[in-house]
Amino acid sequence: MTTTEKTARIEALRQRYLELKAAGDNLAPKAMPPLTSAQEAAIDESLVRHREVIPGGWYWTARVARGERIRLVNTEATDGIAFFMWNADDTSERYNSADTMKLQWTAALPRGRVLFSDMGRVLASVVEDSCGAHDTVVGGSTPASNAGKYGDAALRSTGENMRLAASKFGLGKRDLAPVISFFSPVQVTAEGGFSWVDGAVKPGDFVELRAEMDLLIAVSNCPHPFSPGAVFAPKPVEAVIWRGPVPTADDICRTATAEAVRGFENTDPLFAPR
Numbered sequence: 001m002t003t004t005e006k007t008a009r010i011e012a013l014r015q016r017y018l019e020l021k022a023a024g025d026n027l028a029p030k031a032m033p034p035l036t037s038a039q040e041a042a043i044d045e046s047l048v049r050h051r052e053v054i055p056g057g058w059y060w061t062a063r064v065a066r067g068e069r070i071r072l073v074n075t076e077a078t079d080g081i082a083f084f085m086w087n088a089d090d091t092s093e094r095y096n097s098a099d100t101m102k103l104q105w106t107a108a109l110p111r112g113r114v115l116f117s118d119m120g121r122v123l124a125s126v127v128e129d130s131c132g133a134h135d136t137v138v139g140g141s142t143p144a145s146n147a148g149k150y151g152d153a154a155l156r157s158t159g160e161n162m163r164l165a166a167s168k169f170g171l172g173k174r175d176l177a178p179v180i181s182f183f184s185p186v187q188v189t190a191e192g193g194f195s196w197v198d199g200a201v202k203p204g205d206f207v208e209l210r211a212e213m214d215l216l217i218a219v220s221n222c223p224h225p226f227s228p229g230a231v232f233a234p235k236p237v238e239a240v241i242w243r244g245p246v247p248t249a250d251d252i253c254r255t256a257t258a259e260a261v262r263g264f265e266n267t268d269p270l271f272a273p274r
């Protein structure tokens with residue numbers, strides 16, 4: 001294939017992508033729900049199953065049942081909380097960042113979006129979100145990124161924490177993939193690079209996920225590799241597991257896009273009465 005033919009091929013694929021994106025945009029809601037306020041998202045303490053503080057630099061794991069909710073509260077506005085999950089009944093199925101972005105035509109994951117597995121099913125839905133600044137592109141910190149940023153590869157990192165977390169479930173490195181980094185305001189620059197948006201995360205910000213199947217979850221409380229702090233000083237965060245209300249027929253997460261509808265059509269039969 002000549003250079004001219006390659007260029008033409010690339011342009012044809014680009015135009016096809018834009019056509020498909022436009023079609024997807026036409027099926028999506030014109031606006032996602034607004035950010036959640038603390039007043040509208042109070043938790044009934046009688047429905048809380050577990051509450052735990054995750055110290056800075058450490059990790060946490062849990063098993064969450066379908067219908068339960070996981071709220072992560074960034075009490076002191078620490079720079080990023082990494083999150084990963086597996087289908088508890090078949091751990092070969094796990095969170096897929098590429099499909100989550102591709103199927104929803106966006107890298108933004110605010111309230112109303114869903115998190116897809118690598119089998120086209122919905123693992124969890126973003127049902128509450130006071131922040132709206134999350135990253136599912138860059139990934140978490142590693143010993144190498146810590147060495148470059150802080151001059152110390154021995155500091156705790158998301159990469160190492162996730163491997164330790166996976167081992168709690170009998171899983172290993174091959175069972176991991178790119179994470180979501182909540183409370184990580186990363187944006188794409190005009191030049192195609194990434195930059196951090198200062199001031200986008202406030203103390204007390206929270207994000208809440210509804211489990212759409214039984215899940216194994218892992219959380220790493222280490223700074224995002226692009227966070228501006230020159231000192232490794234992650235702050236504690238709080239995790240809450242509770243039983244929220246059952247989704248209604250017009251639930252925004254289940255109906256926002258045709259892709260989300262299909263994702264639930266693939267997911268719900270796993271839990272239908274037999």
